[in-house]
Amino acid sequence: MGRKIVMSITGLFLCSFLVVHLIGNLQLFNNDGGEAFNIYSRFMGTNPIIRTMEFVLLAGFAFHIYDALVLTRRNKAARPIGYANNHPEQNSTWSSRNMGLLGTVILVFLIIHLWNFFVPARFGGLEGVVIDDVEYENLYLRVVESFQVWWYVAIYVVAMFALAYHLIHGFQSAFQTLGLDHKKYTPFIQMFGYAFSVIVCFGFAIIPLYFFFFFR
Template identity: 80%
Template structure:
């Protein structure tokens, strides 16, 4: 196991872990967005509350939540370690730098973007996940059965301008983070080819914009077009 430890504690090993966990988290975003689209059903929140109940009580989903949390922790930890290693390797900046000539804005600011996303994630979990898992939500009866009314919590939260602003700004940060991270993950894993890499880059850009736009539309819709 010594070779395994050395490999994945090295810079390239940590980049591989960053790539794998990043792609896993990207897949979670797709599932999460599909579930959140239930909010648009004109049924008083019944479909979304049933979906939330299923996610909260299904054993497989609960197990995957643990995997997801570990994925986040590994991703964040490796990002911090790699950033510190990069700074230690070049403690003194070059006299003249023109980073914009050979790198994108998102690639130069992944740390800032990641920090914005992390702060949003903490607020988001505290506002929705914690009461949904540990109590604090009002109840609602659907087809004779009682459920937590997470839909009401979502709608009420998206009536608050500053929360909507934080949400939308965070989705913009996430889009930039994904635009760089998507193609970077494939490159780190060696999945590059002169024929396919341009497609991967274009697909990653489109995917990042569409997913984050999908998330951002939800709070904007409830803030501007929905009344309790």
Template identity: 45%
Template sequence: MSRFSGFFSSSIGKKMTVALTGLFLCIFLVVHLWGNLQLFYADEGFALNKYTVFMTTNPLIKFISYVLYFSILWHAFKGLHLAWQNRRARPVRYAVTNGKANSIWASRNMGLLGTVILVFLAVHLTNFWAEYHWGELPYTKYVVDLGTGEILGTEDVTGQGYSEKGFVLTDIENEQEIHVYKDMYKVVEAGFQQPLIVLLYLVSMIALGFHLRHGFQSSFQSMGLNHPKYNGAIRWVGTVIFGILIPIGFATMPIYFYFFHTT
């Protein structure tokens, strides 16, 4: 076996690829959260719908999204493969184990937590990503003042023969811009009215928090980065930012739409 393919099939090579794809997914989460916070603008989805067109058409973003799909699949299936191999390494189990005496709960349950997140992803992508690409979406027209950028009016234009993701017309005479978008905002609004979906999202965000609380710092160790100089900083970012703040940030969306949002 060549040393290159040998690396990827070795125990260390495998965990390094899981670590690298995991860190890439962490960066994605930050961008995804930042973009989705536009749901909270009181503009009937104008900013979010415009952003969605950008995110699904920009060539660079498109390229990164393919890297993302690959990373998700690699991280999930390599992770499950490792978990399966690890179970096989102990064919006879202990009658008594005391894991909490020597390790944190999240670190011992990454396979379980990851599986919850994988199920969540399947539902999440079906509800929003697939729906946006192939579903019958409502269309909304926004009239925007050219000078101030203020939204002067919105109109539901569903069923008027639009098929593009969105377009902008400039009305020089009235100093207005007419934006017509596939209305992703309404899809999100409707999705988060379903209690089971909201519950799944909240449970999954808790799982994500625990997964990242171990996973973020663990990926640095797998990459060989372990030094008292920066271990504390890595642990802090993994626990506070990725373990707590980011999952809470995502969880605010279903909570807001289910409990506080009125259409």
């Protein structure tokens, strides 16, 4: 049960990261040729508090993924012989039974996403751009260029569907795992979790679609 508590706390922490990330990304819609976004990107890459949080975030992912692996192994071992005829769809939701699959899709997406944006932004490889006589790395240009490729956009949209389903179960499940269950508040948590999952993932998915369809 200890590992499940770690899963829920890291899961909720990662949810909070999604909010920050999405709000920052909204600057992509600024229509200023990427000025605000590139300045923001420099801030996120140099501010010592943000840099520290980067490691906390990395630890959050690491614990969440490691515990998922340990728990999944244990859970598989708990039923070595499966049923010949099984109808779990009659007693539980698809997403609740496939958190590992959804999580794997998200992890693959994350690797692609970091490789394309985070790695060049952190370790160099982006073109320069001058804003108010100061040279910035043009992460905005990388965003625009990446999202002209249809299959790259498709990966993002599919991944956001996976994330939405992962969160629809995961958000409210995390509260249950912590024993936070109440006749009055639980329905609100469930509703909020559902709305949170849909809105956040829609917000992320709209970015590649926006650049693909309206930014040629």
